[in-house]
Amino acid sequence: MKEITGEHRYSDPPCRQLTFNGMTVEGFSRAAMQTYWRIPELKLGFDFGGQPWHFMSTPQWFLSHTHMDHLLALPAYAARRRMMKMEPPTIFVPAHAVQRIRQLLDVFTRLDHGRLPCQLVGVMPGEEYELSREHVVSVVKTDHSIPSVGYIVWERRKKLKPEYQSLSEQEIRQLAAELRLAGKQVSAEIRFPRVAYLGDSTPLGLDNNPAMYEADILITEMSFAAKRHRSDKIHRYGHIHLDDIIDRRDKFRNGLIIASHFSTRCSDKEIDHIVRRRLPDMLDNRLVLWF
Numbered sequence: 001m002k003e004i005t006g007e008h009r010y011s012d013p014p015c016r017q018l019t020f021n022g023m024t025v026e027g028f029s030r031a032a033m034q035t036y037w038r039i040p041e042l043k044l045g046f047d048f049g050g051q052p053w054h055f056m057s058t059p060q061w062f063l064s065h066t067h068m069d070h071l072l073a074l075p076a077y078a079a080r081r082r083m084m085k086m087e088p089p090t091i092f093v094p095a096h097a098v099q100r101i102r103q104l105l106d107v108f109t110r111l112d113h114g115r116l117p118c119q120l121v122g123v124m125p126g127e128e129y130e131l132s133r134e135h136v137v138s139v140v141k142t143d144h145s146i147p148s149v150g151y152i153v154w155e156r157r158k159k160l161k162p163e164y165q166s167l168s169e170q171e172i173r174q175l176a177a178e179l180r181l182a183g184k185q186v187s188a189e190i191r192f193p194r195v196a197y198l199g200d201s202t203p204l205g206l207d208n209n210p211a212m213y214e215a216d217i218l219i220t221e222m223s224f225a226a227k228r229h230r231s232d233k234i235h236r237y238g239h240i241h242l243d244d245i246i247d248r249r250d251k252f253r254n255g256l257i258i259a260s261h262f263s264t265r266c267s268d269k270e271i272d273h274i275v276r277r278r279l280p281d282m283l284d285n286r287l288v289l290w291f
């Protein structure tokens, strides 16, 4: 008998990693199998289709919808954090699903005889949540076969208002003190979208949320690429086809576009071949197919 030792003793869910402009994207996504992502620099993750062991250190998660391939590992995640004596996590989920997810966790608690401490926050499109002084997350409506949302992470900075830009440092300090008394400020907040996560959606999830096209990093689904999977049918199931991406190629202003959530009906090799044939420049080399 051959004993397996070291890091091969157990297998963890697959996980790929890519760093772009100071943000690391880690995760995996395949339709009907499992979807999970995290950005360690932002201390947040998206979806719970699986949960590589090292993901448990991330304390805030954002769920796009309640299909099983995006939700299944939530109880395991909460249990691991409790077991490792980490702070209870905060999990943002579509508002309509809060109660059912709580029931799901209660059932697991009873079966497992272990508490699953976490804070569940119900979110609605249009809302915004503060992550830190520099980052906020906004919730946007997407278009899937069940209610779903996407998330945009914005970076915010203070910028001196244009009318004060010719003043000296001392003058600005003085003015700032005066304006503060009147409840006003010398600077205004500017924002730009750093990371956009679409989740599962038809192209409407992109079209109705312009920040998806502007974000530095876009994580989008592209469930189908082959001609035999026609886009009208794909839309009925709430997904995106390669044709949709090609139709919109001039809209993408992103620095990095991660296409993922490919159907298991095509092999990695076939998807790669089709996309490179139809988009030879890979959207100016900004498109990454995430296998």
Ligand SMILES: [Zn+2]
Residues within 6 Å of the ligand: 065, 067, 144, 200
């Ligand atoms: Zn789905």
